[in-house]
Amino acid sequence: MxxxxxxxxxxxxxxxxxxxxxxxxxxxxxxxxxxxxxxxxYPPVGRSVGGEDIAAALDGHQSRRLHRLYGRVSSEIAAARAQGLDVTGLQEAADASLTLDTPRYRDAAIERLNHLSMAVPQRPTRTRPAVMDDESEDRLPTPPSAPARPR
The missing domain is CATH 1.20.5 (Single alpha-helices involved in coiled-coils or other helix-helix interfaces)
Incomplete structure (x- = not known):
């Protein structure tokens, strides 16, 4: 204490x-x-010398990607129209989505074109039903037996 x-x-x-x-x-x-x-x-870095060139190249690449997708969707619509399927309004919607080719709306335009690509009608495929009867099991080939191993 x-x-x-x-x-x-x-x-x-x-x-x-x-x-x-x-x-x-x-x-x-x-x-x-x-x-x-x-x-x-680590001082803060100012604007780089080639930054605008890189951004312009990237913007051009994304714009070309949108135009390629537009061309593919337009060709699908034209093929469906040639087959006589109802494609009313699809080409106009594709043309309208091409007007969204700005960096701000480009992702929405690509999504819209992808939805239009899925909305293009396809001619139904002709299928033949498989026959399910007892005879089909008998027609299956039997594998040959394995040779005996010498002892």
Missing amino acids: ETLLDWMTPRTFLAAAALVALILAADRFGGYPRQWFDEWR
């Missing part, structure tokens, strides 16, 4: 208060030196 009373002096309280203040200040302002070091070590 005497040791505890020996430590309870104004000088000890002042040191403890300074330690608590130092810990709180380090917690509050500790991120700033690291942020300053990161900004000094």
Whole structure:
């Protein structure tokens, strides 16, 4: 108990208060030196020299992709029209989706053309039903037996 009373002096309280203040200040302002070091070590990069060229090339590539998809859908619609199927309004919708060829609406135009591609009617395929009778099982070939192994 005497040791505890020996430590309870104004000088000890002042040191403890300074330690608590130092810990709180380090917690509050500790991120700033690291942020300053990161900004000094890795400064922010301005606009690159070829950035516009890369963005223009990417935009052109995506626009050509949309035009190829439009051509494919238009040819599917023309083939369905040649077969005599009802394709009213599909070509107009495809033409309208081609007007959305801007970077902001290009994804919506591609999605719309994909939906139109699925909406193009197809001529029904002719199928022949399979005969299910007992004779079909007898006509299955039997595999030859394996040769005996010499002993």
